[in-house]
Amino acid sequence: MTSTTLHAGLADIPTGLLIGGRWRAANDGNVFEVENPATGELLASVADAGPGDADAALDAAVAAQRSWARTAPRVRSEILRRAYDLVMSRQDWLAEVMTSEMGKPLAEARGEVAYAAEFLRWFSEEAVRISGDHTTTGDGANRIIVTREPVGPCVLITPWNFPLAMGTRKIAPAVAAGCTMVLKPAPQTPLTSLALAAILQECGLPEGVLNVVTTTDAATVVQRWMSSGKARKISFTGSTGVGKVLLRQAADTVMRSSMELGGNAPFIVCADADIDTAVQGAMAAKMRNMGEACTAANRMYVHRSLASEFSERLAARMAELTVGNGLADGTDVGPLIDAAGRAKVQHLVDDALARGATAVTGGRLPDGPGYFYPPTVLADVSPESELMSTEVFGPVAPVIPFDDEDDVISRANDTDWGLVGYVFTQDIDRAFDLSERLEVGMVGVNTGVVSNPAAPFGGVKQSGLGREGGKVGIDEFLEYKYLSVPRRRR
Known part of the structure; x- marks a missing residue:
């Protein structure tokens, strides 16, 4: 040795x-x-x-x-x-x-x-x-x-x-x-x-x-x-x-x-979704590993009838999280891996804000040492924002309202990646239909966690x-x- x-x-x-x-x-x-x-x-x-x-x-x-x-x-x-x-x-x-x-x-x-x-x-x-x-x-x-x-x-x-x-x-x-x-x-x-x-x-x-x-x-x-x-x-x-x-x-x-x-996971919340289940799923799909995961929910498409309430409730949950050294008791969110990773996240947030998004919580670099970034929820994110086509790899949840399921599937599939997608609905037929139409290798239905050693993990397209x-x-x-x-x- x-x-x-x-x-x-x-x-x-x-x-x-x-x-x-x-x-x-x-x-x-x-x-x-x-x-x-x-x-x-x-x-x-x-x-x-x-x-x-x-x-x-x-x-x-x-x-x-x-x-x-x-x-x-x-x-x-x-x-x-x-x-x-x-x-x-x-x-x-x-x-x-x-x-x-x-x-x-x-x-x-x-x-x-x-x-x-x-x-x-x-x-x-x-x-x-x-x-x-x-x-x-x-x-x-x-x-x-x-x-x-x-x-x-x-x-x-x-x-x-x-x-x-x-x-x-x-x-x-x-x-x-x-x-x-x-x-x-x-x-x-x-x-x-x-x-x-x-x-x-x-x-x-x-x-x-x-x-x-x-x-x-x-x-x-x-x-x-x-x-x-x-x-x-x-x-x-x-x-x-x-x-x-x-x-x-x-x-x-x-x-x-x-x-x-890489991944660019769509997270679809339908009009009939149980909002408590959807928010809980969003926390799991977004905040695992501070968002530094290829399976992280990158684009949260929420039916317009639920978008405002979903954003507020998700932001409330995110704001309650304690950011700090992962070795300390009570820490919920640790640092990002390095300065470059944190700078990338801030750039993507700044771009979304400049294009009309609203930071419901977070969105600003904290003071002090370490590569920390606050849990962030962005509402009314423009489809032209960079984070819609870039893997964020950070604790940022962009919420995009939608009205039509055909449209949201088209937008969800409009990416080079196809690792995982998430669907939240209380209609089993809708769940199967949307899951079959998503161009991904894995789908979480009413859950924000798909990884399991007993399941085949992997994606399609450039994932x-x-x-x-x-x-x-x-x-x-x-x-x-x-x-x-x-x-x-x-």
Whole structure:
């Protein structure tokens, strides 16, 4: 384990690179600093990898692939199950690590730990259920035997907003399928990923199966993996812009690709909606993770008959929230991730206000340290406002009145993204009709929460390719192999 500077309470986390089962410093000895976005306090100095480190990590994954693929499914299953138990036993500690480096309140961080752990348990159960097929050709001449095999070494890239859950959502199915991995976590939140990797080691994951490379030079490190011809799959969660770059790189070596990209979620409240349910759903869909979520409700379309009351009641709920350091008791809303993220949110709010919107609550930068932004509700937002076509990634709820359901569906679908949508109505036929017409991969009906390890998570259009979680989540890490065997004639 490398020597490092660590904030008290985080001293058990290794801060080197995990390559071939060994924690070590970057080849050139470089490190980068991790800060608490609520205070600016230095938390740790973490190894900053370069091209040589990237090569070594991928080589370790390639070297381990053959033996790992032959490991019994039950062995892989039990490693994941032990990891689930260990993560849950350390829920409070992992929550503190996560809150320290990315800001979400402790209660929310504990919830993410539980959510993340469920991917470990879910895929521990899927590991022993990988199936194939056996049939005969139409003319009866041959047997068709279909098997499933691991795709091979995988490149996993995770974001900062859900650092533990996005890690387990990719690592767990890869482990279950028999794939080795190189993981690059976001530089804002490396400590959570490093803590997870140490837990998996503790649970018996063999050397070289998971290799973790922390770096501030993602473009160089990831490009080495993408162009190597050794990695056979890329799984990325992040912005659509970066996803497109990775897809172009993947084309050169025809890598399997799964992308969970940006969102611009419409939140539709129909005239017959229960307003209490709609407001509660809006709080969940908007304020999870301070709005820094690809599933966050970005455009709240409310029937004109309810728009004023909905805005006022939502604003009252938002105004009651306590903004502060996520490590402090009673905090409901932590800081945004960094200064650039906060500046983007303020720019989008200012643009909406300049185009005629009204700030029912919030809308102004607070004084003092930290990257805080107040929960904000904007009423009567113009369709031309920038935030209507830009992922806000902050605690801002723009409310747009509508009169006609055909019109609102057209407006909801008028975007390059299609990750998730939300529909609130007390008419089941209307719920199904609107859900079917929304061009998204997921729909929350009378709920503001859609994420669940048992469900296939993913979007359409420029929100991504493939699905994570559910019964199909492991498919992203498996290839089909078909054997043709002549039948003996009697």
